[in-house]
Amino acid sequence: MLEVQGLFKRYRSIPAIENISFRVQPGEIVGYLGPNGSGKSTTVKIITGLLQPNEGRVLFHGQNIREDLPGFRASLGYVPEEAHVYTHLSGLEYLQLIGRLRCMSEEAIDLKANRMLALLGLQSWRHSAISSYSKGMKQRVLIAAALMHDPKLLIFDEPLSGLDVVSARLFKNLLQELAAEGKAILYISHVLEVVEQVCSRVIVIANGKIVANAAPAELTRLMELPNLESVFAQLVQQQDTKAAARELVQVMSVNHV
Numbered sequence: 001m002l003e004v005q006g007l008f009k010r011y012r013s014i015p016a017i018e019n020i021s022f023r024v025q026p027g028e029i030v031g032y033l034g035p036n037g038s039g040k041s042t043t044v045k046i047i048t049g050l051l052q053p054n055e056g057r058v059l060f061h062g063q064n065i066r067e068d069l070p071g072f073r074a075s076l077g078y079v080p081e082e083a084h085v086y087t088h089l090s091g092l093e094y095l096q097l098i099g100r101l102r103c104m105s106e107e108a109i110d111l112k113a114n115r116m117l118a119l120l121g122l123q124s125w126r127h128s129a130i131s132s133y134s135k136g137m138k139q140r141v142l143i144a145a146a147l148m149h150d151p152k153l154l155i156f157d158e159p160l161s162g163l164d165v166v167s168a169r170l171f172k173n174l175l176q177e178l179a180a181e182g183k184a185i186l187y188i189s190h191v192l193e194v195v196e197q198v199c200s201r202v203i204v205i206a207n208g209k210i211v212a213n214a215a216p217a218e219l220t221r222l223m224e225l226p227n228l229e230s231v232f233a234q235l236v237q238q239q240d241t242k243a244a245a246r247e248l249v250q251v252m253s254v255n256h257v
């Protein structure tokens with residue numbers, strides 16, 4: 001369904017991603033993991049059509065997305081890492097706006113917006129301005145907004161940020177339901193425990209390059225490691241965090257008067 005082929009992106013001649021290729025099929029939840037600055041957002045911006053690659057292309061149902069971006073976006077639901085919502089609108093007004101931009105009927109907008117807000121625990125807040133919402137409440141509105149038009153492809157960029165325990169569990173169950181419905185899902189997250197539970201496959205990138213693309217269980221088995229977190233640490237050669245934390249506390253307590 002989604003096919004990413006040989007993407008390269010350079011910012012002022014410095015490579016951000018190099019030769020990124022992968023597929024996401026209907027019913028799959030694919031985790032896209034990497035440390036800060038490894039190129040996840042750059043990849044997602046290219047897939048959503050916000051950024052043009054220097055090389056490579058993105059195909060959706062075999063067609064280059066840049067040949068018909070509005071058509072592609074009609075099939076795409078995207079929850080961005082940073083929320084830029086119109087905070088003077090209420091949750092309900094925001095979903096109505098999104099529905100109208102998606103050319104949905106008023107009847108469908110009203111039904112879906114009200115039901116989704118209720119299911120996401122925002123019923124009594126639906127007429128309040130988003131500016132009064134907590135981070136997690138804003139995040140839930142964004143999730144509803146991404147689902148309103150029943151897209152075939154969903155991209156969630158760090159969707160758990162700010163969500164409380166119940167909302168996070170609801171989101172995990174939602175991912176599984178969406179996959180069972182045949183949606184293709186790309187899931188970017190640093191919460192490896194959840195990724196390990198829900199993803200059928202994970203792609204790990206480091207310094208802009210893919211270093212692994214396999215099922216979580218296969219990665220842990222092949223690398224003889226207990227969980228995805230240790231696999232990730234090994235693959236991206238992260239620093240010795242215990243030593244760094246100890247040193248930070250030592251530096252902090254250097255006499256400063």
Ligand SMILES: Nc1ncnc2c1ncn2[C@@H]1O[C@H](COP(=O)(O)OP(=O)(O)OP(=O)(O)O)[C@@H](O)[C@H]1O
Binds near residue numbers: 012034038039040043
């Ligand atoms: N607009 C830009 N101009 C210059 N360099 C950029 C720009 N955007 C990203 N980069 C660089 O490209 C590399 C990849 O960044 P990107 O934001 O894609 O990483 P990321 O994996 O999403 O990181 P994070 O987990 O912190 O969100 C980084 O080295 C970053 O500094």
